[in-house]
Amino acid sequence: MADPDSNTAAVLYGINDLRVHQWELPKELAAGHVRVQMSNVGICGSDVHYLQHGRIGDFVVDAPMVIGHESSGVVAAVGPGVTRLAVGDRVALEPGAPCWHCKAAREGRYNLDPDIQFFATPPVHGSLASFVDHPAELCYKLPASVTLEEGAMCEPLSVGVHACRRAQVQPGKSVAVLGAGPIGLVVLMCAHAFGADHVVITDVRQSCLDFAAQHYAATTLLTTPQQTPSDLAQQLQHTLAAAAAGADPTPAAATAAGVQPDIVIDCVGVQQTLEAAVRAVAPGGKIVLVGMGSEQLQLPATLLTCKEVDLLGSFRYCNTYPLCISLIASKRVHVAPMITHRFPFSAAGVAEGFDTAARAAQTGAIKVMFDLQQQQQQQEEEEEVREQ
Template sequence: MEALVLETKDQLSLRDFPQIDREEETLGPRDVRIRLHTVGICGSDVHYYTHGRIGPFVVNEPMILGHEASGIVIETGPEVTTLKPGDRVCMEPGIPDPNSRATRLGMYNVDPAVRFWATPPVHGILRPTCVHPEAFTYLLPDNVSFAEAAMVEPLAVGIHAATKARIKPGDIALVMGAGPIGLVTAISALAAGCARVYVTDLAAPKLDIAAGLSPAITPVNAGSEDVTAVIARDTDGWGADVVFEATGSPRAAAGVFAPLAPGGCVVMIGGQPDPISYDAGAAMVREARVENIFRYAHVFPRCVKMLASGAIDVKPLITRTFDFKDSVRAFEIAASAPPGDVKMQIELPQ
């Protein structure tokens, strides 16, 4: 089985990976076998490529990358009832222990035993086929494309963040960071009821993309404008009801409370590789609520429904598509962080 393999830090290859064939020969009674169609390149994939690790997760041996995916069911286990061969699907990449305490409490995303694609030592899915549980495989409506379906995974982060924020109709939100996660968070906040969403970044091309997503999105260049002053001006000095931190920058995270309204909520989305500091006094005088996001839970079906209804449109975020044979080049380009790109995807041969 040919796969995109991270051999070690800064070294990728497209090669046969027979170990996966051996591991996935047996289809469980409630599993489905899927032929992969489209796989998105995530920032975590790129980080493993350029750094060889993310926090405690270290690439100690060759690992297949990729976890944002859509495909077609080609085989089902004998106890599968909701899917059949030929069904178009997207897949939730994290499989928890069904008997863990976290899973039983409904927080399966924080189960310490969760097995998440392309997180060492678990292989990803930039390969022709995979075996996956029926329970974490979702049927696609006819009007949702494979490319849109491969966006469900990052969109799930935004929907989870908007849900944790407890957005009310008419709220004003600020999203710090116009990368893929920041932009899906912005459109998720609008879908949840925000009247206006401010999006900040240092890259003008990304802000242009943000502005094109909705007339209710206001881009703010954090390099040349004072974000707090802009929001204060537009809210009569009150501030934003919700602030989403999606940059992963310690400097940005340190200032999350300055533009926040009294009684507002800060949602920390951006991954921080090291401990950070923030102004506890500023949080206290606002009685700010702080939420933290780790992936998502219970939102994939919601994402699919919103894509199907048109409530959310992710197509403008897909800025470049590569053939599977060009996967190594795709990652090299993604690692260079072109300012005009949001989401790059790879299509596998059919």
């Protein structure tokens, strides 16, 4: 096992200033914490946004910050009071540590804790490092049937689980997922896993829809940014009717029963998609807004009211990791195909990995993953050579 005294981290200093260098760990492990030797860390869209813009809303990188929050690893040491984890355990790390005392946390909705300490959200350091100290209660042991790469994917998968819980996806329901990026894909998987009768996914990129169809047998709909919300809503209903009837989408099919989705989960969050969701959803249905594409949006409020549509927000997640691990272990979801690119944890590897993620439209990247085990093995081999 690598030496914590030689801990290396990917540290964001500002816009397009990401450096890989030594990063000092605390001398002592805090009570209730474990020290995890990181194995795999994925790149999220928020990581790329911080790199390119130095901020997301009010969260500004004004001091060096370790990046990354989708992660897994192996317990290297346990702090005082830790009893349920031991050295050598393989774990997935839930990145948000709440206070556990505020009203939201006491009610079980700790993702809404205003003081939550979330990896790689300024000023909190992230997990793209050789070692990370983290509360043991937020490190979840992985069964042998779940790889460490899949363990790191529990983080984005959690977003899908939480959104589908908010939407109350269940057998008998039809679901439309707007946006086929990484989050749209995990929502798609979770909607199927939760038992939805029919699921349609949309995107403006044919390549993303091809990926969804190839790996997840998805019913897809190619849209354009120029479409009116009404046109998009009508197309969505036609496609859903065809999926339910097993026929080609035609205007005539729109008269078939169940063409209006019971649930629309918007993973884009722009004017076109949210308005289309209101127009497409069935009366009494639910719309869950996951994507944060635009800060201000207008709604057809009268239509929303007359259809008695429930409009819900979905922010990150809470109480999702055990279910995510179970879904992966039971093969009810398959997250591994989403990992399209892998890079070593080195200065060159980190630079190339972030460039690949930032240019996803050109590279075809869905999820970029760093393999820290490869670096650790190389270091151990070099150490053995020096000792000979």
